[in-house]
Amino acid sequence: MINNSKEAIIFDLGGVLLNLDYDLTEKAFISLGMTNFGESYSQLQQVNLFDRYEIGEISSFHFVNRLLDLLPPGTTANQVVHAWDAMILDFPSKRLELLEKLSTKYRLFLLSNTNDLHIDAVRRSLEKTVGHQNLEQYFEKTYFSSAIGMRKPNKEIFEFVCSENNLDRAKTIFIDDSPQHVEGAKFAGIEAVLLEKNQEVFELPFFRT
Numbered sequence: 301m302i303n304n305s306k307e308a309i310i311f312d313l314g315g316v317l318l319n320l321d322y323d324l325t326e327k328a329f330i331s332l333g334m335t336n337f338g339e340s341y342s343q344l345q346q347v348n349l350f351d352r353y354e355i356g357e358i359s360s361f362h363f364v365n366r367l368l369d370l371l372p373p374g375t376t377a378n379q380v381v382h383a384w385d386a387m388i389l390d391f392p393s394k395r396l397e398l399l400e401k402l403s404t405k406y407r408l409f410l411l412s413n414t415n416d417l418h419i420d421a422v423r424r425s426l427e428k429t430v431g432h433q434n435l436e437q438y439f440e441k442t443y444f445s446s447a448i449g450m451r452k453p454n455k456e457i458f459e460f461v462c463s464e465n466n467l468d469r470a471k472t473i474f475i476d477d478s479p480q481h482v483e484g485a486k487f488a489g490i491e492a493v494l495l496e497k498n499q500e501v502f503e504l505p506f507f508r509t
Contacts, residue, residue, distance in 0.1 A: 305470075305471060306406065309472070309474075310475070311408065312477060312478070313410055314414070314477075315476075317391065318389070318391055320387050321389055322387050327386075332379060354415050355451050364377050381417060385421040392429075393430070395502065398502045400438065408438065409465065440465070443461055445457070452476070453485075455484060455487050458488035462488070462490070470489075473491050473492070473506065474492040476495065477494070477495040493506070
């Protein structure tokens with residue numbers, strides 16, 4: 301298991317605990333008529349509309365209606381929401397079992413760049429796996445960028461989580477699948493691990509028994 305000098309683990313959500321496929325959302329918007337969606341949104345860089353939504357500066361209503369402005373007449377709000385949520389896939393049970401095991405020895409936290417629509421979709425995905433939507437039961441505390449007005453990879457969000465929970469950064473590990481977020485955590489003085497594509501979180505050396 302993790303080195304005994306560690307006391308806390310901060311997990312990213314999408315791509316680490318939850319399966320994601322950004323291409324499905326891009327394909328869904330292309331099918332609705334937004335052929336340049338891929339230029340506006342990706343895992344590595346987002347235009348202002350997506351950034352503002354992800355830190356809670358605009359509502360889901362505003363976000364959906366702004367996207368409707370960019371789509372052909374006749375497109376519905378439900379179609380936009382369905383396309384936006386297409387990237388949200390499943391929660392493999394083995395990852396949830398890992399959290400339950402780790403929670404007996406370590407303080408666990410969730411830190412996710414996400415938005416209100418996706419949070420709802422994530423909870424529905426969790427329910428399909430375990431029969432409930434209570435993501436919070438797996439962590440001491442969950443942090444969503446849209447709720448706290450900050451997002452990774454900014455140093456401030458890592459400092460905020462550590463400060464609010466009295467975490468010793470030298471005894472904390474952060475796990476994410478985006479390199480820029482890993483670098484942000486390191487800049488804040490936290491040991492950070494990049495989960496490579498197609499690598500399972502429970503396969504990381506830290507979690508081997």
